[in-house]
Amino acid sequence: MGILVRGSLVGVLVFTTACAGALPPAPPTVSAPASLAAPGFDFARDTFAFRNEIRARQPDTPDLYANYCFVLARAMRQFFLFARFDPAQPKLDEGRYVDRIRRVVAEAPWHPARPPDDRVVIPGYASLREFSAAEEAAVKTGLGGRFWTFVHPTNWRVTLPVTRGHQEAVAGEIVADLDQGRLVQLLVTNWPTPELNHTVVAFAYRRTETAVELSIWDPNDPTEPGVISFERSARRFVATHVYDTRPGAIRVFRMYYSWLL
Numbered sequence: 001m002g003i004l005v006r007g008s009l010v011g012v013l014v015f016t017t018a019c020a021g022a023l024p025p026a027p028p029t030v031s032a033p034a035s036l037a038a039p040g041f042d043f044a045r046d047t048f049a050f051r052n053e054i055r056a057r058q059p060d061t062p063d064l065y066a067n068y069c070f071v072l073a074r075a076m077r078q079f080f081l082f083a084r085f086d087p088a089q090p091k092l093d094e095g096r097y098v099d100r101i102r103r104v105v106a107e108a109p110w111h112p113a114r115p116p117d118d119r120v121v122i123p124g125y126a127s128l129r130e131f132s133a134a135e136e137a138a139v140k141t142g143l144g145g146r147f148w149t150f151v152h153p154t155n156w157r158v159t160l161p162v163t164r165g166h167q168e169a170v171a172g173e174i175v176a177d178l179d180q181g182r183l184v185q186l187l188v189t190n191w192p193t194p195e196l197n198h199t200v201v202a203f204a205y206r207r208t209e210t211a212v213e214l215s216i217w218d219p220n221d222p223t224e225p226g227v228i229s230f231e232r233s234a235r236r237f238v239a240t241h242v243y244d245t246r247p248g249a250i251r252v253f254r255m256y257y258s259w260l261l
Contacts, residue, residue: 039181041080041183041203042127043203043217043225044129045126045127045128045129046076046079046080046127046128046129047076047128047129047217047222048072048075048076048128048129048132048139048219048222049129049130049132049133049136049222050065050132050133050136050139050140050222051065051219051220051221051222052065052066052067052068052069052072052219052220053065053066053220054066054220054244055067065140067146068143068146068219069198069199069219069220070146070149070152070199071143071144071145071146071149072143072219073185073199073200073201073217073219074105074109074149074185074256075104075105075143076128076183076201076217076219077109077183077185077201077256078104078105078107078109079104079128080113080128080183081107081109081111081112081113081114082104082107082111082113082114082119082120083104083119083120083121083122083128084116084119084120084121084122085121085122085125085126085127085128085130085131086121086122086123086124087123087124087125087126089121089123089124090123090124091123091124091125092123092124094135094137094138094141097122097135097138097139097142098138098141098142099142100120100121100122100142101138101139101141101142101143102142102144103120104120104142105142105143105144108259109185109256110256110257110258110259154187154253154255154260154261157187157253158187158189158191158197158251159191162251164234164235164236165235167230167235167236167237167251167252168230168235170237170252170253170254171212171230171237171252173254174186174202174205174214174252174254175205175212177254177257178202178203178204178205183201183202183203184201184202184203184254184257185199185200185201185202185254185255185256185257186199186200186201186202186216186228186252186253186254186255187199187252187253187254187255188200188228188237188239188242188250188251188252188253189250189251190239190245190248190249190250190251191251196239196242196245196250198218198220198242198245199219199255200216200217200218200219200226200228200242201216201217202214202215202216202228203215203216203217203225210231210232210233211229211230211231211232211238212229212230212232213227213228213229213240214227214228214229214230215227216228216242218242218243220243220244221243226240226241226242226243227240227241227242228240228242228250228252236249237249237250237251237252238250
C-alpha cells in the first residue's frame with residue numbers, strides 16, 4: 001500500500017515544519033456541495049485506469065506493480081498540470097510515449113500549471129484514464145521506479161506523534177489549497193498500526209455540521225473516490241472510506257508541495 005506495510009520506511013532527514021493557521025469556522029449551511037479542487041478536474045477522466053497493487057494480497061505474484069502509490073499520486077498531479085491530450089493526432093509507438101511521459105513527470109509537482117500551448121502533448125487519446133488503460137506498459141515504464149519515494153525526507157513523520165493543533169493546521173492548509181484550485185497530495189498513516197502508510201490526492205471537500213469531508217483519489221482504487229474526514233471538535237482526521245483500511249483515526253500530512261516537503 002505505502003511505505004511501511006508494503007515496502008520499507010527509510011528516514012534520512014529530520015526537520016521542523018511550520019504550521020499554517022487553523023481551520024476557518026464552518027458556514028451556517030450544514031451540507032454544502034463539494035468544492036472542486038481544480039477547474040476541469042474529473043475523477044473518471046483525469047486519473048489512472050490501473051491500480052497500485054497490494055503485495056500482501058498477492059505475495060507470490062512476480063513483477064507485481066506494488067508499492068508505487070507515491071509514484072502514481074505524484075504523477076496524476078503532474079499530468080493534470082503539465083500534459084495535454086489530443087485524440088485527433090495519430091498515436092505513437094511505445095518508445096515515444098515513454099519519452100513524453102518522462103517529460104511530464106520530470107516537472108516538479110509544486111510548480112504552477114502550464115498553459116495549454118506549453119504542455120506536453122499526448123497524441124491519440126482524450127484523457128489520462130483512456131491513455132493509461134490502452135498504453136499501460138508504456139505508462140508504467142515512463143513513470144519510472146519507486147526507490148526515491150522510499151527515501152523521501154518527509155517519510156520520517158509517520159513515526160512521530162503530532163498534536164491536534166498541528167492536524168487542525170494541516171486541515172486548514174488543505175482547504176486553502178483546494179480553494180486555490182490545487183490538488184493536494186497527502187501522506188496518511190495510522191502507524192504504529194501495521195495497516196496504513198500511504199498516499200492519496202484530495203481533489204474536493206465538503207463541510208458538514210461536524211466535519212470537513214475530503215474527497216480523495218486513492219492509487220489503490222481507481223474505481224471510485226474515497227473519503228477522509230477532519231472531525232472539527234476532536235481536531236483529528238479519520239479514514240472514513242479509504243481502500244483496504246478500517247475506519248478510524250489517522251494522521252495526515254501534505255506532501256510534494258515544495259522542493260523539500
